[in-house]
Amino acid sequence: MAGYDDRDGKIWMDGALIDWREANVHILTHALHYASSVFEGERAYGGKIFRSREHSERLHYSASQLDFEIPFSVDEIEAAKTDVLRANSYSDAYVRAVAWRAAGEDMGVASSRNPVRLAIAAWEWGAYYGDAKMKGAKLDISKWKRPSPETIPCHAKAAGLYMICTLSKHAAEAKGCxxxxxxxxxxxxAEATGANIFFVKDGEVHTPKPDCFLNGITRQTVIGMLEARQVKVHERHIMPEELEGFEQCWLTGTAAEVTPVGQIGDYSFEVGRLTREIAESYEKLVRE
Structure with missing residues (x-):
């Protein structure tokens, strides 16, 4: 497959659809140097983006947490996403909206005089973890930790917050995870590098309290599904030593969807009935 900079298709950028290869920014773009960027990852199923408006609203919220305002309304972003899918003739696709402080008068830490830009792209993307959706993903344990809310805007989906995630995933992949x-x-x-995490014990579900990391839209969806099934869900702080006692585990995220986990470090988990039922139910829900 061609690199993401060398493909056919259209990308929506600052109010217009342009050729994919022309969707470029200047090398002195502020976001490239200082991470002043926020984004959303979304999936379309059968031509309809699952919980699309909530993603657009969160994009605006994330921008506000980084002290900038997106110059397009939620309604305009929603229309643009529809245009992107239609222009590329996509039915099932991954959708990426990204807003950033662009090149302008400022080229230091401060950037209040620089314009804010917005782009939306889409591409066909299969299972994020490949065949792990069937047999269970293998996870490493990262040496990096999710930071305190006193140090970062932890509830924004901001580019800079993923730096340690990239480092963690590279280290994991080097170990075959x-x-x-x-x-x-x-x-x-806390979570995986780009997905929230759930555990099962004695028929009840336990998931970390999202007080210093993103409370994912898929995470919220799955909690609602579990509660509708009258499965008890405990949102709480989970200690590392508890991993040994959990029977099942799965990840949730727009890209990950619902992916079973078979191993975390030295701890093993079965891909059990509840994990499979939730994964299957989620697949049906997103296509309703």
């Missing part, structure tokens, strides 16, 4: 699980700054179980 699909991903890495991260602890938070206090030592509690």
């Amino acid at each position: 699909s991903d890495a699980m991260m602890f938070d700054y206090r030592g509690y179980v």
Whole structure:
């Protein structure tokens, strides 16, 4: 497959659809140097983006957390995403909206005089973890920790927050793993590099309290599905030593969807009935 900079198709950029290869930015773009960028990852199923408006609203929220305002309304972003899917003749696709501080008068840490730009692209993308969706992903345990809310805008989906995720996933892949699980700054179980995490014990579900990391839209969806099934869900701080006692585990995220986990470090989990049922139910829900 060609690199992401060398493909046919259209990308929506600052209000217009342009050729894919022409969707470029200047080398002195502020976001490239100082990470002043926020984004969304979304999936379209049968031509319809799942929980699309919530993603657009979160994009605006993330921008506000980085002290800038996107010059397009939620309604305009929604229309643009539809245009991108139609222009590329996509039915099932991954959709990426990204907003950033562009090149302008400022080229230091401060950038209030620089314009804010917005782009939306889409491409066909299969299972994020490949065949792990069937047999269970293998996770490393990262040496990096999710930072304290006093140090970063932890509830924004901001580019800079993923730096340690990239490092963690590279280290995991070098060990033959699909991903890495991260602890938070206090030592509690937090999440994977780009997905939230759930555990099962004695028929009940346990998931880390999202007080220092993103409360994913897929995470919220799955919690609602579990509660509708009258499965008890505990959102709480989880200690590392508890991993040994959990029977099942799965990841949730727009890209990951619902992916079973078979191993985290030295701990093993079965791809059990509840994990499979939730994965199958999620697949049906997104196509309703």
